[in-house]
Amino acid sequence: MTSMKDKQIRPGATIGILGGGQLGRMIALAGRAMGYRFVTMDPTEDAPCGQVADRQIVARYEDVDAAIQLAEVSDVISYEFENVDAQVAEVLESRSFVPQGSRLLRITQNRIYEKTAIRELGIPVAPFRVIGSLEELEAAVDELGLPAVMKTATGGYDGKGQWVLRKSEELGEAYETMVKAGTELIVEKFIPFQTELSVIAARSLSGELVTFPAAENIHRDNILHLSIVPARVSTDIQQKAEQIAREIAEKLDVVGLIAVEMFLAANGELYVNELAPRPHNSGHYTMDACVTSQFEQHVRAVCNLPLGSTQLLTPVVMVNILGEHLQPVLNRIDRLPRTAKLHLYGKHESKEKRKMGHLNVVAPSVEEALEQIDHLEIWKKVEV
Known part of the structure; x- marks a missing residue:
């Protein structure tokens, strides 16, 4: 009798995707090249993933009936971002094949659960405290010191749902503003870091595990601006970052991808900041610079195919195109390198x-790639 770890979803099958954004789109584009069909579920008509999928079910993420409809036409179901309703994922587990499961979804949807889980693995995270009142915030700041970072336990991305606390005089205003989110709050010790790194690990249902090369990330206004690969840190640090990602993927029983974001402190210590159980913005470089892209790898992992090579073929810099950059990019399309x-x-x-x-x-070299980006004069030059 074939065990679940031996179950394989082969090309020609239909993959259902909860969520219809750009990550789902790029998963579907990679998977279609491999011969898979796709159905996506997203509340926005003609969503990015819906444009390239065989079919889109237009429904809210918490719509259990629509999710069951998705299950009925899918041989395997994946999710493209962690704000998919965990209850829906849990229901689907009993009705369909959801190799990523709902446990990791619940952990990564809540910063308290996430940081606690990482700490229990013996992997460093910034010291943090859960707070439920202004008095508890003041006590946490007394203990952790300033600056500190207050965050909502759930929700928030690209810098949303957080407040950097720099002066004791702003604690009252910060707390009153953040508590309106209606969720638990945490306060983290601010880690003075030299470099932000991320590593994407892929793990299949059979337990095969690989990591992509570490990316050096530069944020602007709390949104990822550049991913630079190879990261400009020592080989030892790169290997240590990749080992942390491997350990998290294995011990949390990940299936699919997990992105591990880290801070490199001045003393050489790596602190895990956040996890994302899916393809990640900082892994987009793999589409053109690695033997296997993160999106093809995700399909391989959830379908339990052998994982592809993560070998880096060339230095690369990924730069995000935000709304304010789109028209300038289109205007300069003849000038792109x-x-x-x-x-x-x-x-x-x-x-x-x-x-x-x-x-x-x-x-x-990454230096040449950075120069080419600067010459386009679309993005304000940053010291890197």
């Missing part, structure tokens, strides 16, 4: 700070 690969997400409305696409610039 010949080794630049443009990826646009098919979103109908372009808004400032909204991710509309990205550009992967491959070059003999």
Whole structure:
């Protein structure tokens, strides 16, 4: 009798995706090249993933009936971002094949659960305290010191749902503002870091596990701006970061992808900041610079196919295209470097700070790739 760890979803099957954004779109594009069909479920008509899938079910993420409909036409179900309703994922587990499961979804949807789980693995995270009142906030700041970072336990991405506390005089205003989110709050010790790194690990249902090369990430206004690969840190740090990602993926029994975001402190210590149980913005570089992209790897992992090589073929810099950059990029399309690969997400409305696409610039060195990005004069130059 075949065990679940031996179950394999082969090309020709239909993959259902909870969520219809750009990550789902790129999963579907990679999977279609492998011969899979796709059905996506998203509340926005003609969503980015819906444009390239065989079918889109237009429904809210918490709509259990629609999710069951998705299950009925899918041989396997995946999710493309962690704000998918965990209850829906749990219901689907009993009706369909959801190799990623709902346990990791619940952990990564809540910063308290997430940081506790990482700490229990013996992996460093920034010291944190759960707070439920202004008095508890003041006590936490007394203990952790300033600056500190207050975050909502649930929700929040691209810098939303957090407040950097720098002065004791602002604690009252910060607490009154953040408590309106209606969720638990945590306060973290601020880690002065030299570099932000991320590593994407892939693990199949059979337990095969690989990692992609570590990316050096530069944020602007709390939104990822650049991912630089190879990361400009020592080989020892790169290997240590990749080992942390491997350990998290294995011990949390991940199936699919998990992105592990880390801070490199001045003393050489790596602290895990966040997890994302899916393809990640900082892994987009793999589409044009690795033997296997993170999106193909995700399909391979959830379908329990052998995982592809993660070998880096060339230095690369990924730069995000936000709403304010989209028209300038289109205006300069004739001037884009010949080794630049443009990826646009098919979103109908372009808004400032909204991710509309990205550009992967491959070059003999990351320094040359960065120079080519600067020469386009679209993105304000940052010291890197």
